[in-house]
Amino acid sequence: GATVDLFSIEESLKELGQLADTAGLLVVGSTHQKLDTPNPRTYIGSGKVAEIKSAVHALGVETVIFDDELSPGQLRNLEKSFGGDVRVCDRTALILDIFNQRAATHEASLQVALAQREYQLPRLTRMWTHLERQAGGKVKGMGEKQIEVDKRILRNQIGVLKKELESVRKHRKLYRNRRVSVPVPVVSLVGYTNAGKSTLLNQLTGAGVLAEDRLFATLDPTTRRVQMKNGNEFLLTDTVGFIQKLPTTLVAAFRATLEEISESSLVVHVVDISHPLAEQQIDAVNKVLSELDVSSIPKLMVWNKVDKVSDPQKLKLEAENEKDVVCVSALNGDGLQEFCNAVQEKLKDSMVWVEALFP
Ligand code: GDP
Incomplete structure (x- = not known):
């Protein structure tokens, strides 16, 4: 692709793979090409078209996803070139699929x-x-x-x-007022795609720290009812992840999928603290949060993937100096109990707030 932004082609393709995974597709491979300008007929060059065509037929691939937006003509020509029932789509169509599911x-x-x-x-x-x-x-x-x-x-x-x-x-x-009568506090997870939101969700309910209510899980795959050992419970819900390269045409749709968090009792911002762009990602999430109607909702930040950083001890000290930050490894379970305690602590605040508002 002819990507001319902050992100390298490799990074961008990696994100595209994660998005495909989120959409429920199985990724079997990726490839890229450097061209001065995209081919007007097929976006990629003819040699690359032939290479993909043979790989696609050898592997029985059903879908080829391009990282940049394709023109209608390019889409048509590519499908014609690949032949068979191979479906060609671009990043925008893939993201729309995910938003639609979520x-x-x-x-x-x-x-x-x-x-x-x-x-x-x-x-x-x-x-x-x-x-x-x-x-x-x-x-x-x-x-x-x-x-x-x-x-x-x-x-x-x-x-x-x-x-x-x-x-x-x-x-x-x-509309909102009709949905407020949830008897259990709702905790929303926000953060970049790949930050570890679903791993955290699964660990909390699977690792025995919290018990999962399976009946509820079948109603909505992105929400779990979680119960602490002391009997307190809350609903933990995953939101659609932030995307580095979000096509501008999809910004409104993305924000709309986040609207639901304005009804939650607590917003948990999950960060992949081992990511080289972690700071920029935090700023981008905070910027969007500040534009949503969530300023009065308590927030908690989770620095995830501490197992991947070079000096976890130093990071934990840094987190202690910050307000409302907990360090965890959603992967190996490190810090999950502390996370739950922090959630409890925060929810206590929000209960007081709710009572004060509706005496
Ligand atoms: P989501 O897009 O925010 O839901 O992210 P996922 O939960 O799907 O995680 C993205 C990737 O990061 C997966 O490959 C996870 O296994 C990995 N991951 C999540 N949490 C951790 C962690 O604490 N440590 C490490 N090393 N990897 C993690």
Whole structure:
């Protein structure tokens, strides 16, 4: 790819792999190429197309994901070149898939549906030229008309979704109030993709520190009911992760998926403290948090992956000097009890706050 931003191609592809994993795909390999300018027809060069084609057929690959946004023409040409039923998609489509799976509120679903349709609109040609080919070119021209019809349908849907979003936003408070009656405090996990949120979620419920309520787990795979040894319990919920290279067209949809955290009792910010860009990632998360309606919600920061840093002792001392920071290794369980104690401590504060608000 012709990436010209902060992140190296390798780093960006690594993140793309993590996103594919989050979307439920099994990644079998990756490749990249340095070109001065992307090939206008196929994005990558013809030699690279041939190389991927043979690998794809040897391995039985179903999907090829490109790290940058492809033009509708490039998408079509690549699918044609790879042949078979190989599906080609780009980073934007993959992220939209994840957002769609994870949208937890009505507003988030609408915002993601809107982004999906806006993404589809210029890409409609693809479907119909396929059909024309299958019909041996006999219906030439019919596809054209159908594209126009479909575009009109999409534009209508976009209009309807925008209106609905507007009305949902106006009545947001109403929607919220209906959901406030949760008898158990809700703790939201936020942080970059790969920070270790789901590992933490699984460790807390699996390692015996906390007990998992399986009935509840089947209702929503990203929320667990966790019970402390002293009998106190809370709901721990994972949010869709931050992404280094988030296409600008998806910013609104991403924020909408985070809206739900404004209803939680505590926001836990998970950081991969071993990451070379940890500080920048923390700033980026804090910036988005400050723009959401969460300023009154208590926060706790988790420095995760302490097992990976060169001097864990020094890091722990640093954390002790910070306010509301705990060091953990979600992988080996180090610091999890301290984390739970800190959550308890924070929730105590929030209970006082809730009582004060609704005497
Ligand atoms: P999420 O995207 O925030 O949910 O991150 P995951 O929980 O999927 O973790 C991403 C990767 O980091 C996985 O390969 C985990 O095994 C790894 N990981 C998570 N926590 C730790 C940790 O404490 N130490 C180490 N060394 N690796 C970890």
